[in-house]
Amino acid sequence: MGALLQLAEVRRHFGGVQAVDGVSLEIESGTIFGLIGPNGAGKTTLVNLVTGYIPAQSGSIRLGGDGGAAELARRRPDVIARMGVARTFQTLRLYRNLTAFDNVLVGMHARRKHDTLQQIAPLPAFQHEPRARLAKASALLERVGLKPDEYGMRRAGTLSYGDQRRLEVARALAIEPRLLILDEPAAGMNPVEKDKVRDLIRQLNADGLTILLIDHDMRLVMGVCNRIAVLNFGRKIADGSPAEVSADPEVITAYLGRQAEKSGAHVPGAGATTIATADRHGSRAGAAAKPSGRMLEVSNLEVAYGAIRAVREVSFGIDEGEIIALIGANGAGKTTILNTLSGILRPRAGSARFLDIDLTVTSPDRIVRHGLVQVPEGREVLARLTVRENLELGAWVRRDRQAVHREIDALSSRFPILGRRRDLPAGQLSGGEQQILAIARGLLAKPKLLLLDEPSLGLAPQMVDAVFDVIRQIHEEGTTILLVEQNALRALEVADRAYVVETGRILLSGTGAELRRDPAVQKAYLGG
Amino acid sequence: MDFFILLFTDPVRFYNSHELLIAQIGVNAILAISLFVTFYSGQLTLANAGFMAVGAYTTVIMSLYLPLPLPVDILTGTLLAGAVGFLVGLPVLRLRGIFLAIATIGFVEALRLGVILNVPITGEGQGLKNPGADPLGGIVPILVSLPIIAYLVWRLTRAKLGHAWAAIREDELAASSNGINVALYKMLAFVIGALLAGYAGALETHINFFVDPTEYSVTRAIQILTFAVAGGTTNVLGPIVGALFLTSLPEIIRQASAYRDVVNGVILILVIIFRPQGIVAGGGFAIHRPHWWPVNWRLGGRTASTG
Numbered sequence: 001m002g003a004l005l006q007l008a009e010v011r012r013h014f015g016g017v018q019a020v021d022g023v024s025l026e027i028e029s030g031t032i033f034g035l036i037g038p039n040g041a042g043k044t045t046l047v048n049l050v051t052g053y054i055p056a057q058s059g060s061i062r063l064g065g066d067g068g069a070a071e072l073a074r075r076r077p078d079v080i081a082r083m084g085v086a087r088t089f090q091t092l093r094l095y096r097n098l099t100a101f102d103n104v105l106v107g108m109h110a111r112r113k114h115d116t117l118q119q120i121a122p123l124p125a126f127q128h129e130p131r132a133r134l135a136k137a138s139a140l141l142e143r144v145g146l147k148p149d150e151y152g153m154r155r156a157g158t159l160s161y162g163d164q165r166r167l168e169v170a171r172a173l174a175i176e177p178r179l180l181i182l183d184e185p186a187a188g189m190n191p192v193e194k195d196k197v198r199d200l201i202r203q204l205n206a207d208g209l210t211i212l213l214i215d216h217d218m219r220l221v222m223g224v225c226n227r228i229a230v231l232n233f234g235r236k237i238a239d240g241s242p243a244e245v246s247a248d249p250e251v252i253t254a255y256l257g258r259q260a261e262k263s264g265a266h267v268p269g270a271g272a273t274t275i276a277t278a279d280r281h282g283s284r285a286g287a288a289a290k291p292s293g294r295m296l297e298v299s300n301l302e303v304a305y306g307a308i309r310a311v312r313e314v315s316f317g318i319d320e321g322e323i324i325a326l327i328g329a330n331g332a333g334k335t336t337i338l339n340t341l342s343g344i345l346r347p348r349a350g351s352a353r354f355l356d357i358d359l360t361v362t363s364p365d366r367i368v369r370h371g372l373v374q375v376p377e378g379r380e381v382l383a384r385l386t387v388r389e390n391l392e393l394g395a396w397v398r399r400d401r402q403a404v405h406r407e408i409d410a411l412s413s414r415f416p417i418l419g420r421r422r423d424l425p426a427g428q429l430s431g432g433e434q435q436i437l438a439i440a441r442g443l444l445a446k447p448k449l450l451l452l453d454e455p456s457l458g459l460a461p462q463m464v465d466a467v468f469d470v471i472r473q474i475h476e477e478g479t480t481i482l483l484v485e486q487n488a489l490r491a492l493e494v495a496d497r498a499y500v501v502e503t504g505r506i507l508l509s510g511t512g513a514e515l516r517r518d519p520a521v522q523k524a525y526l527g528g
Numbered sequence: 529m530d531f532f533i534l535l536f537t538d539p540v541r542f543y544n545s546h547e548l549l550i551a552q553i554g555v556n557a558i559l560a561i562s563l564f565v566t567f568y569s570g571q572l573t574l575a576n577a578g579f580m581a582v583g584a585y586t587t588v589i590m591s592l593y594l595p596l597p598l599p600v601d602i603l604t605g606t607l608l609a610g611a612v613g614f615l616v617g618l619p620v621l622r623l624r625g626i627f628l629a630i631a632t633i634g635f636v637e638a639l640r641l642g643v644i645l646n647v648p649i650t651g652e653g654q655g656l657k658n659p660g661a662d663p664l665g666g667i668v669p670i671l672v673s674l675p676i677i678a679y680l681v682w683r684l685t686r687a688k689l690g691h692a693w694a695a696i697r698e699d700e701l702a703a704s705s706n707g708i709n710v711a712l713y714k715m716l717a718f719v720i721g722a723l724l725a726g727y728a729g730a731l732e733t734h735i736n737f738f739v740d741p742t743e744y745s746v747t748r749a750i751q752i753l754t755f756a757v758a759g760g761t762t763n764v765l766g767p768i769v770g771a772l773f774l775t776s777l778p779e780i781i782r783q784a785s786a787y788r789d790v791v792n793g794v795i796l797i798l799v800i801i802f803r804p805q806g807i808v809a810g811g812g813f814a815i816h817r818p819h820w821w822p823v824n825w826r827l828g829g830r831t832a833s834t835g
Binding site: 105115174 | 644
């Protein structure tokens with residue numbers, strides 16, 4: 001089979017930043033091609049060039065086919081989509097107010113005949129097509145692992161993060177693509193869910209679909225891809241089989257970092273490493289249990305979205321100086337708990353007290369002033385303000401200007417990505433860079449209790465290490481932390497205690513080390 | 529009160545004594561639907577008053593100077609409004625949100641102050657007398673058209689066209705990744721909206737003896753927007769209910785007619801606070817609880833969950 005997609009010397013710069021700098025690639029028909037690289041390397045920009053959102057400044061992008069290759073550069077995105085290039089988005093772009101079904105139906109747009117007349121005269125004879133469409137939509141939902149009966153009629157915006165990712169894949173499949181581009185399909189999923197994503201990718205490929213996969217989970221990328229290209233600063237630094245790429249010294253320094261050695265621990269059968277680290281932190285948990293006051297007390301919390309009870313009878317407490325982790329599958333209600341604590345959602349029943357304030361009635365801004373700060377899931381940065389302005393806004397509630405500026409400088413050197421991009425609008429940062437910005441902004445509020453929702457989402461392995469280092473450091477400086485994380489292994493490593501949340505209830509609790517040894521937890525969330 | 533007593537005890541006499549009001553409700557409902565179509569595709573446009581003027585003036589001028597049957601005049605007025613919609617849409621549809629709204633206001637005012645007040649055939653500032661007006665006969669086409677238009681627009685929103693509009697409203701970039709030609713579908717919505725507004729304008733001339741340029745100002749454009757927003761824009765019933773409610777309100781509260789605009793304003797504010805999705809929309813009869821509303825005050829017997 002020939003090449004389905006051919007990129008030759010594609011270039012694109014934004015102002016002075018070379019986002020994509022002369023990249024040439026060839027994706028063979030019927031293969032899974034991986035694209036990896038540090039945050040801000042230009043991966044998503046490359047996808048945007050292929051799908052026509054951003055015109056390339058030079059170079060050619062050709063989509064192969066039976067009738068010879070067609071040039072994609074300078075075509076409209078909808079034309080490229082109709083030619084059979086479908087994609088998902090790193091920062092989710094579902095039609096949030098439409099139902100899951102309608103999202104998929106809209107996805108079929110390009111493969112659907114104009115049916116205005118049939119719709120105006122809904123005679124029985126015309127009902128065959130809409131029914132076939134509905135059946136196909138529910139088959140697609142089923143295929144990506146969303147039960148149509150349960151989720152089909154729910155508005156896309158109310159689905160959990162992982163389910164929204166699945167729905168995006170279903171919507172992309174509805175266009176019946178030849179090339180499917182998946183931009184971080186497994187972000188925000190736990191290892192077990194990631195395995196399902198891997199199976200889905202394999203299955204789609206077995207059915208003849210060519211796939212371009214971008215993800216930071218090396219187990220996933222190395223496991224499914226036939227060939228991998230690595231980008232760094234807009235240039236291709238390596239291209240080859242998974243084994244070649246992961247052995248490439250340049251790739252290890254630029255991207256994989258320490259995680260390269262650690263990733264052994266994720267592979268089934270490498271249980272020894274897991275236990276060893278568990279013991280190391282087991283003793284740490286004991287040391288941290290110094291006598292201190294109760295900071296947060298939650299009891300019998302119940303939160304509902306309309307008729308759906310997302311959180312039920314949840315009770316837990318956090319002492320000053322602890323790191324507490326909430327782990328559990330997507331849709332378990334973890335983010336709902338955090339949103340309730342920070343005052344964005346109001347509970348239907350139960351109580352939540354933080355120091356001396358009642359979180360169920362206090363307004364969100366006042367909760368922040370009292371020192372409870374949330375870093376939301378999915379990088380909600382202020383897109384039109386510069387990186388620096390975003391950071392300064394994080395310190396809005398503080399009075400000590402001097403210290404804030406010192407801390408901004410310190411964070412900029414700790415995360416050079418932010419330092420370099422200081423005067424760019426935050427909306428122009430890559431997904432991973434925005435994530436780092438959101439975390440840094442949360443830290444600048446100098447919270448007493450920091451709620452971190454999926455801090456490692458969409459980060460390169462190297463950057464995940466940096467983020468967890470920062471979490472440890474601010475904890476040592478005296479900040480109490482409530483951490484929600486799909487990377488359960490890492491979360492349990494740093495946590496003093498952890499709670500396992502399932503379908504809105506707390507199922508288990510224990511120290512990080514205990515839970516990591518628990519066979520049920522290993523099976524369900526660690527992918528052991 | 530008399531209003532309702534009459535409505536329920538003697539509907540026939542009610543119809544006869546309020547015929548003009550009913551006709552006006554019908555016209556306003558069609559206008560609100562015309563705005564709904566563009567709103568459904570995510571575009572906030574206030575150009576409808578201008579398209580209405582095109583429809584109205586064309587119809588009256590044709591009946592003044594050409595011996596053609598009235599339906600031909602109305603049809604021509606409607607089509608011309610659609611054509612003007614297309615021409616206006618070409619430059620204007622590159623804009624989004626509030627910028628589009630401002631540009632369309634510019635169109636409405638330019639049409640009124642620049643064209644209508646300066647071209648002799650329109651009677652300039654004096655307006656035009658419509659010799660063929662027939663207030664009693666004019667109500668029939670309005671009452672016949674409204675359900676047909678409502679049905680057509682409802683079906684359109686269920687068709688491929690409507691799905692594309694909804695997708696564009698939700699996320700233009702994602703829509704283009706689903707193969708939807710965003711510019712084309714936006715233009716379709718804009719032109720259909722212009723056709724409906726032109727048609728409503730043409731029908732309205734038939735119940736009035738006079739076409740007055742002040743009728744087609746920004747005030748009218750905002751009034752149309754108010755119908756749609758108060759009624760709700762999730763489905764086509766919303767704008768109709770909004771038009772019905774806000775057009776008949778001044779009649780219901782005749783005693784307070786001096787404060788008509790105040791009452792209208794207060795109702796609009798209440799709707800926006802407690803029923804942001806509009807009167808007719810999803811969520812049954814649920815009432816939204818604003819975040820500043822004290823938790824233990826009950827609203828309508830149930831506590832609404834925040835959403």
